[in-house]
Amino acid sequence: MTLFEDLQWRGLIKDISSPELEKKLNEEKLTFYIGTDPTADSMHIGHFSSFLIATRLAKYGHKPILLIGGATGLIGDPKPSKERQMITVEEVKKNVDKLTHQAEEIFGFEVVNNYDWTKDINVLNFLRDYGKYININYMLDKDIINRRLESGITFCEFAYTLLQGMDFVHLYESKGVTLQVAGSDQWGNITTGIELARKKNNVELFGMTMPLILDDNGVKFGKTEGNALWLDKNKTSSYELYQYLINSSDTCVIDYLKKLTFLTKKEIEEIELQHNNNPELRLAQKTLAKEVITFIHGKEEFDKALKMSEVLFSGNVNELTSKEIEICFKGVANFDISGDITLLDLLTTNNICSSRREAREFLNNGAISVNGNIVKDENMIINKECAIDEKIIVIRRGKKKYYLGFIK
Numbered sequence: 001m002t003l004f005e006d007l008q009w010r011g012l013i014k015d016i017s018s019p020e021l022e023k024k025l026n027e028e029k030l031t032f033y034i035g036t037d038p039t040a041d042s043m044h045i046g047h048f049s050s051f052l053i054a055t056r057l058a059k060y061g062h063k064p065i066l067l068i069g070g071a072t073g074l075i076g077d078p079k080p081s082k083e084r085q086m087i088t089v090e091e092v093k094k095n096v097d098k099l100t101h102q103a104e105e106i107f108g109f110e111v112v113n114n115y116d117w118t119k120d121i122n123v124l125n126f127l128r129d130y131g132k133y134i135n136i137n138y139m140l141d142k143d144i145i146n147r148r149l150e151s152g153i154t155f156c157e158f159a160y161t162l163l164q165g166m167d168f169v170h171l172y173e174s175k176g177v178t179l180q181v182a183g184s185d186q187w188g189n190i191t192t193g194i195e196l197a198r199k200k201n202n203v204e205l206f207g208m209t210m211p212l213i214l215d216d217n218g219v220k221f222g223k224t225e226g227n228a229l230w231l232d233k234n235k236t237s238s239y240e241l242y243q244y245l246i247n248s249s250d251t252c253v254i255d256y257l258k259k260l261t262f263l264t265k266k267e268i269e270e271i272e273l274q275h276n277n278n279p280e281l282r283l284a285q286k287t288l289a290k291e292v293i294t295f296i297h298g299k300e301e302f303d304k305a306l307k308m309s310e311v312l313f314s315g316n317v318n319e320l321t322s323k324e325i326e327i328c329f330k331g332v333a334n335f336d337i338s339g340d341i342t343l344l345d346l347l348t349t350n351n352i353c354s355s356r357r358e359a360r361e362f363l364n365n366g367a368i369s370v371n372g373n374i375v376k377d378e379n380m381i382i383n384k385e386c387a388i389d390e391k392i393i394v395i396r397r398g399k400k401k402y403y404l405g406f407i408k
Contacts, residue, residue: 070115168193
C-alpha cells in the first residue's frame with residue numbers, strides 16, 4: 001500500500017484540504033507539523049494517537065516538527081460550550097518544559113515553541129501583518145466559533161484561530177512547512193492557516209485531520225473528559241495503562257491496533273481472525289498493550305506491568321514490592337495499622353467484615369488471605385514483621401476484594 005492508502009485503511013484520515021495532498025504524500029518529501037497546547041504537564045493517549053502519525057509519515061521520508069503551544073496555551077482553544085479556564089504563565093512555562101522533554105524522549109523529533117516567535121509581536125503589528133488578511137465573516141463561519149455566539153465568546157478566544165494560522169505561516173516561512181496535521185477538532189484552525197498563507201504569501205499550504213480516538217462510550221480521550229491516560233508513567237503507571245488496554249472492548253480493540261501500533265495490515269488481520277475465533281484468549285488486547293507500552297515506556301516497563309498483572313491474577317502479592325503494590329491497588333480501600341493487632345480485630349475494625357461472626361466464617365472457609373497466603377488463625381498478629389517491606393499488609397476477602405493496611 002501507499003502511505004495514503006495505509007493511513008486510510010487505519011482510519012487515520014478524516015479531512016484533507018485538497019485532493020492533491022494524496023499525491024504529495026505518496027511522491028514528495030514534505031515538512032509538516034503537529035502541535036498541542038501545554039494545558040497539562042504530560043500528554044495523554046489522545047495526543048499519542050495524533051503524534052504517532054508524525055512517526056508514520058517520517059517512516060516514508062517526510063520531516064516532522066512537533067509544536068508545543070507556549071503562546072496559544074496562554075489563550076486557550078475555544079471549548080464548544082463555555083470559556084476555557086486560563087492557566088497561569090508560570091504553569092504554562094512549566095508544562096512547556098515537561099511536554100518538550102516528553103515529546104523529544106518518546107518521538108525523537110524536532111520540537112518548537114510558538115511563544116518564541118509570538119512574544120515580540122506587538123498588537124499593532126499583529127493586526128496589520130495578520131489580522132487584515134482574515135475576514136470577520138470567515139471567522140464567524142468556523143463551527144467552534146459559531147456554536148459559541150449565542151452563549152458568548154470573548155475576543156481572546158475568538159482570536160485563537162488567527163494565532164494558530166500565524167503559526168502555520170511562520171513555520172512555512174522559516175522551516176518550509178507545507179502541511180499541518182491534527183485531530184479533527186482542529187480543522188477550523190488549520191484552514192485559517194491555509195487561508196492566511198494564500199492571502200499573505202500567495203502559496204497553497206495543506207491540511208489533514210484524523211478522527212479523534214474514542215473510548216468504549218464514544219467519548220474522546222482527554223483531560224477535560226476526565227478519562228485521561230497520561231503518557232507520564234508517574235501519572236499513569238505502565239500497569240494502569242496495561243490494565244486499561246487489556247480490558248479494551250472487542251468492538252474497539254482492532255481499531256486501536258490500527259491507530260496505535262505499527263503492525264502491518266496482514267499482521268492485524270491475522271490477529272483479528274484469531275481473536276474472533278477465540279475471543280476469551282484476548283490476543284488482540286494483549287498485543288495492543290505490548291505494542292503501546294513498549295513504544296511509550298520501553299520493554300522493561302511492559303515486562304514489569306505484565307508481571308504485576310500476572311501476580312495479581314495468581315494472588316501471589318508477596319512477589320511484589322511495596323511500591324508495586326501501591327501502584328496495583330491504587331484507589332482500593334485502605335487503613336493504617338499502629339502496633340500489634342490480631343487478624344480478627346483487623347478484619348472487624350476496618351470494615352473488611354461486618355462482624356466478628358462474619359469474620360470467623362470467612363476465616364474458617366479459607367476466604368481470607370494475608371499477603372497472598374490463606375490464613376485461618378484469627379489470633380494471627382498483624383504488624384510490621386509480617387508486612388511486605390515492613391510497610392504494607394494486603395488483605396484479600398474472597399476472590400477479588402482487596403484492602404491495604406499501611407504500617408505506621
